[in-house]
Amino acid sequence: MKQLCKARKIIVAAIAFIVLAISVFAYNKVFRANVSTSSEPAEEKTATVPVVSRQSNLAESKIKNADTVAWLYLPGTEIDEAVVQARDNEYYLQRTFDKKYDIWGCYFADYINDLSGRDKLSPNTIIYGHAYRNEDPNERKFTQLFKYLDAAFIEQNPYIYLAVDGEDLVFQVCAVFFTDISFDYIDPTPGTEFYATIAAKNEFVFEGLGIGPGDKVLTLSTCSHRYDTKNTRNHRFVVIGKLLPQDAEVQPMEIEINPNPQRP
Structure with a gap:
């Protein structure tokens, strides 16, 4: 037991x-x-580049003026207006959006360019506007483009928005420079030398954001007097943005000052 x-x-x-x-x-x-x-490690989510729509503004502008082809918006500036296009580059040079005489004109696209859609854009799309002689970035119209001479401003406002019929396009600032008209920066179908010249003239070095053949760019052009000591009126200040693909992801980028840009 x-x-x-x-x-x-x-x-x-x-x-x-x-x-x-x-x-x-x-x-x-x-x-x-x-x-x-x-x-x-937690999987990092990559942010998508923000898109700003101006389709309603564009539609209203087309009703008011049939020459309207786009709407341009530059964050951090007062530039948020319609872009028109005529049969030549003289008509709107000193005419307002309402086609009335004004020395300041309005924003207009080069008559050669096609702005009917992303796929129709030329390799180089140009928009013109006037600027004050003093180049004070707080003045009106394209005088505000001179804000892009500040690297910190570009870092805070890296994108340019262009609404065309049915599409809201996003460009990323990739070049800022002074030039004279001996450089054909308004060539709608530029060759490889175009990009090399821009790199040499660029006030900044944009690490991680290059442009070359196969890319499409938006060129914003205005007059400049800073280096025009002989008052030739042939000097220009230019800001260029690279067209981003749809639903593009934010890419890391560093902006450094070019120690020796080629100026006119």
């Missing part, structure tokens, strides 16, 4: 030991799984 009781105790103890061992094993397995999962 005593032997039977002793055997039962041994069996119970064995069962208890087995249950405890299984419990410890299961706990360790879950614990290790949790540790393994928590130690894996």
Whole structure:
């Protein structure tokens, strides 16, 4: 009888030991799984470049003036207006959007360019506007383009928005420079030398954002007097943006000052 009781105790103890061992094993397995999962680096989500729509503004402007081809918006500036286009580049030079005489004119696209859609854009699309002689970036119209001479401003406002019929296009600023008209920066279908010249003239070096054949760019052009010591009126200040693909992701970029840009 005593032997039977002793055997039962041994069996119970064995069962208890087995249950405890299984419990410890299961706990360790879950614990290790949790540790393994928590130690894996979290997957970083890449932000998408913000898109700003101006389709309603564009539609209203087309009703008011059939020459309207786009709507230009530059964050950080007061530039948020319609872009028109005529059969030549003289008509709107000193005419307002309402076709009335004004020395300040309005924003107009080069007559050669096609702004009917993303796929129709030339490699180089040009928009013109006037600027004050003092180049004060707080003045009106394209005088505000001179804000892009500040690298911090570009970092805070890297995108240029152009609404065309049915599409809101986004360009990223990639070049800022002074030039005279001996450089054909308004060539709608430029060759490879065009991009090399821009790199040499650029006031900044945009690390991680280059342009070359196959890209499409938006060129914003205005007059400049800063280096026009002979008052030739042939000097220009230019800001260029690179067209980004739809649903583009924000890319890391560094802006450094070009220590020796080629100026006119």
